[in-house]
Amino acid sequence: MGIRSGAQYVKGLQDGRSVYVNGEVVSDVTDDPAFKGIITTMAGLYDAQHDERYIDTLTYVSPTSGERVSTTLLPARTAEEMGARLRCEYLRTDLTYGLMGRIPDFVNAFILDAAYSLAYMGKDEAAARVRDYLEFLRANDLSTTHALIDPQTDRSKPDAPQEAVQIVDETSDGITVRGARLLSTLAPVAEEIVVGPFVPRRPGEEKFALAFAIPANTPGLKIVCREPYDTGGSAFDQPLTSRFEEGDAVLLFDDVFVPRERVFVGGDVEAYNGLIPNGPGYTGLQAAVRGAAKLRFLTGLAGVVARVNGRTQSPRHQEEIGELVAYVGVAEGLLQGAALDVARRIEARERARAGETPAPRPGEPVVDTPIGLSATMVFFPNVLARAVDVVRMVAGSGVIAMTEKDFHNPELTGLLERFMHGPDVPAEERLRVMRLAWDATGGQFGSRQALYERLYSGDPIGNRIRFFGLPKRSECEDLVLRLLAS
Numbered sequence: 095m096g097i098r099s100g101a102q103y104v105k106g107l108q109d110g111r112s113v114y115v116n117g118e119v120v121s122d123v124t125d126d127p128a129f130k131g132i133i134t135t136m137a138g139l140y141d142a143q144h145d146e147r148y149i150d151t152l153t154y155v156s157p158t159s160g161e162r163v164s165t166t167l168l169p170a171r172t173a174e175e176m177g178a179r180l181r182c183e184y185l186r187t188d189l190t191y192g193l194m195g196r197i198p199d200f201v202n203a204f205i206l207d208a209a210y211s212l213a214y215m216g217k218d219e220a221a222a223r224v225r226d227y228l229e230f231l232r233a234n235d236l237s238t239t240h241a242l243i244d245p246q247t248d249r250s251k252p253d254a255p256q257e258a259v260q261i262v263d264e265t266s267d268g269i270t271v272r273g274a275r276l277l278s279t280l281a282p283v284a285e286e287i288v289v290g291p292f293v294p295r296r297p298g299e300e301k302f303a304l305a306f307a308i309p310a311n312t313p314g315l316k317i318v319c320r321e322p323y324d325t326g327g328s329a330f331d332q333p334l335t336s337r338f339e340e341g342d343a344v345l346l347f348d349d350v351f352v353p354r355e356r357v358f359v360g361g362d363v364e365a366y367n368g369l370i371p372n373g374p375g376y377t378g379l380q381a382a383v384r385g386a387a388k389l390r391f392l393t394g395l396a397g398v399v400a401r402v403n404g405r406t407q408s409p410r411h412q413e414e415i416g417e418l419v420a421y422v423g424v425a426e427g428l429l430q431g432a433a434l435d436v437a438r439r440i441e442a443r444e445r446a447r448a449g450e451t452p453a454p455r456p457g458e459p460v461v462d463t464p465i466g467l468s469a470t471m472v473f474f475p476n477v478l479a480r481a482v483d484v485v486r487m488v489a490g491s492g493v494i495a496m497t498e499k500d501f502h503n504p505e506l507t508g509l510l511e512r513f514m515h516g517p518d519v520p521a522e523e524r525l526r527v528m529r530l531a532w533d534a535t536g537g538q539f540g541s542r543q544a545l546y547e548r549l550y551s552g553d554p555i556g557n558r559i560r561f562f563g564l565p566k567r568s569e570c571e572d573l574v575l576r577l578l579a580s
């Protein structure tokens with residue numbers, strides 16, 4: 095089939111999945127107002143693939159099927175192919191302003207990493223199953239999401255909790271799994287759910303060492319959503335909530351059968367633990383592209399808020415917004431580096447496999463963790479939090495703004511126009527900007543976004559401690575020792 099339209103995506107969601115919202119089963123997510131905005135946004139992304147302005151960026155012709163398929167599934171190896179992936183991810187995150195943390199591109203990149211990683215570790219059967227799955231996704235253009243984290247039943251222990259998803263039965267046809275996984279952003283409106291590793295498993299935890307993919311309507315899978323934030327507010331009042339509320343859900347596996355061909359890791363602790371570290375870095379690259387898109391958006395928002403509040407001449411706000419503009423420059427440069435880094439990593443491994451062990455040439459830094467991963471684990475959580483803070487402090491109390499209905503109440507319209515305008519900015523425009531700023535940085539949507547940016551790439555403290563343990567630190571320390579010894 096190849097690429098689908100928005101209408102085909104919407105029809106695909108009418109699949110009898112078990113989604114729970116506010117304690118009730120939603121029989122058809124496409125008919126529930128809570129998901130209307132995000133489904134429209136996702137459908138727009140599908141339709142964009144057919145738009146002649148975007149088709150060559152968002153799609154490519156599959157050499158296996160001859161059909162146009164999503165560039166998010168391109169197994170890029172060369173610098174040129176990485177450039178094609180980068181442009182596609184850039185465009186898709188630009189179209190969604192970086193506000194969809196779990197746009198399916200993320201999981202598509204994760205699966206590409208998994209295919210490469212398993213092959214690299216010599217897990218050939220598993221790698222072949224992941225490659226078949228990639229081909230299936232290309233052919234059917236399905237929306238994907240994932241859940242990597244165990245329930246927080248007792249974090250004082252390093253072991254996999256007994257409540258985590260585990261194998262409870264196994265036959266030659268597949269495995270049956272039981273337990274919980276979280277948190278699955280986009281799950282209510284995604285078609286394929288991928289369960290994969292994040293926290294390492296230990297010997298003896300084989301039944302918890304799992305990576306697999308299943309359709310969202312698989313019997314026994316219950317998608318329990320947090321309460322939706324899109325409660326029908328207008329695009330004026332909630333310009334972001336009404337379009338980009340992805341939803342988050344806990345996944346409950348109540349004896350779910352996973353066919354053998356979709357079990358990528360089923361009990362192999364080594365494969366489970368090595369799956370993420372051995373990937374060349376497609377996932378980190380996509381996450382960095384998305385982070386950069388959101389940084390551009392928040393930087394722009396700070397500038398527009400300053401304009402409607404008459405703050406553009408204030409040195410303090412110029413300095414703060416200028417700082418964000420500089421971060422945008424760093425972020426955009428970083429993307430180019432991250433894309434090249436993935437290609438370089440693949441090339442180095444292929445040369446190593448061919449028996450070559452190329453030493454770094456003088457002047458070539460050793461990159462011991464993918465650039466995209468460093469960016470998403472440390473750089474973006476910091477700068478995005480800073481950007482939110484700048485928007486808040488430029489806006490001041492203006493974000494506590496009245497609604498569209500207030501503005502259009504005939505008793506108020508004239509008064510609001512008279513008293514609530516900005517410098518050469520009509521009251522309605524200023525109000526719209528303030529509502530946008532509140533949606534982006536406060537309210538339920540904005541608060542959840544802030545938490546997401548801090549946590550989505552894992553426990554931020556643990557991440558930094560991992561960087562402390564990298565050989566890069568010794569490389570930096572060697573500089574100092576060399577100087578002291580000279």
Ligand SMILES: Cc1cc2nc3c(=O)[nH]c(=O)nc-3n(C[C@H](O)[C@H](O)[C@H](O)COP(=O)(O)OP(=O)(O)OC[C@H]3O[C@@H](n4cnc5c(N)ncnc54)[C@H](O)[C@@H]3O)c2cc1C
Pocket residue numbers: 196240241242243246249276277278279280342542545546549550551552553554555556
């Ligand atoms: C909005 C949102 C959306 C998400 N979407 C997804 C998704 O789509 N897919 C997915 O797989 N995951 C998703 N996640 C989950 C995310 O990956 C986890 O939140 C993250 O890995 C941290 O794990 P945790 O929530 O279990 O927190 P914990 O690991 O329990 O950490 C909680 C806090 O404790 C601190 N901490 C941890 N260990 C220690 C220690 N030893 N000593 C002191 N402090 C410690 C951490 O720094 C953190 O502040 C999402 C999370 C959020 C908030």
